[in-house]
Amino acid sequence: MPHSATVDLSGKVAVVTGSGRGLGLAYASALAAAGAAVVVNDIDEDIARKAADSLVEAGGRAVAEAVAVGTAEAADRLVDRAVSAFGRLDVLVTNAGILRDRVLWKMTDEDFDAVVATHLKGTFTCARAAAVRMREQGEGGRLILVGSPAGQRGNFGQTNYAAAKAGIAAMARTWSMELAKAGITVNAIVPVAATAMTETIPVFAPYVDAMRRGEPLPDALRKGEGFGTAEDCAALVPFLASDAARDVTGQCVGIGGDRLALWSHPQEVATAYAEGGWTPGTIAAAWHTSVGREPQSVGIPAPRLPETR
Known part of the structure; x- marks a missing residue:
């Protein structure tokens, strides 16, 4: 086991979007356990309130703010809630997301726009509002954006989701440069866990069912695939x-x-x-023996798992 260091977030205030359940709630719980006050967000008011109450019952500080992320108004509400409840904002985790999976020729404008609005624009508007507040405070801050393996490698049937998550990774790199002078770090996390979004994948289904019965996940999943519980991802x-x-x-x-x-x-x-530049013909002649000799793979690699009982 690696050595352990103390992580103390006492006095810090965080907003976690989409934190009523699943990975978002795990992130919020981990922040609260480390001492941060947390604004819990969900589109459903009852779910947001119950999640915030669970953090308080565990000894943390938390309030709920029910709003659908995506618009500038929603982002301002979340930042204002942190400031009115706890006096400041130090950490933003942009976790809120939805899925509308379809192959390209069946994906509607509504399918595409809804996912991009929540994931990509929601990350942008919330990060912008948080950055404005953090720069005003003048004490730095943390933007933690939630990506996905689909955004790193693409995934069948997820044009909208993969594009949004790839954009989030690009925004993390861009904002890390723009906000460095203000002492604000920006990173994207790429979690893999048993959630409502992944438990429907047939290859994982029997393992998720076994996990719910209290059985441990095999090393082929936990180490080989880097797949576990939402709580496993929360420490980051x-x-x-x-x-x-x-x-x-x-x-x-x-x-x-x-x-x-x-x-x-x-x-x-x-x-x-090519001396003097390339033509279509010289590219065609050179492709397979030069830059195209070892093409890059696409998609999330298929899991290599043991047979289930």
Whole structure:
């Protein structure tokens, strides 16, 4: 086991969007356990309130704010709630999201717009409002954006979701540069866990059912696939919110099960040169023996799991 350091967020205030249940609630709970006051957000008022109450019952400080993220008005409400309840804002976790999976030729404008509005625009509007407040405070801050393996590699049937999550990774890199002078770090996390979004995947279903019966997940999942519970992913958020991560910014960090990983940024992996420039014909002649010799793979690799009983 690695050595452990103390992560203390006492005096810090966080907003976690989409934190009424699942991964969002796990993030909010981990922040509260580390000492931060938390604004719990969900579109459903009862769910948001119950989640906030659960943090308070566990000894934390929390309030609820029910609003659908996406608009500037919603973002301002969340920031204002943090300031009115706890006096400041130090951490924003943009977790809120929805799915509208369809293959390209069946995806409607509404399917596309709804996912992009929640994930991509919701991340943008909330981060903008948080950045304005953090810069006014003049004491730095943390933006923790929630990405996905689909945004890193693409995923069948998820044009809208993969595009939004890829955009979130790009925004993390961009904002890390723009906000560095203000002492605000910006990172994207790439969680993999048993949630309402993943439990419908057939290959994982029997393991999720077994987990709910109290059976442990096998190492092939926890280590090989980096797949576990929502709580397994939560530790990364207090770390990135803490002083221990003051020099970590512009990164995409994966977590799930027993695995912690750093995702690479896109970069050129092969180059070729033609004196005076390229023509369509010279590219065609050179492609398979130069830059196209080892094409990059796409999609999330299929899990390699043991047979279930």
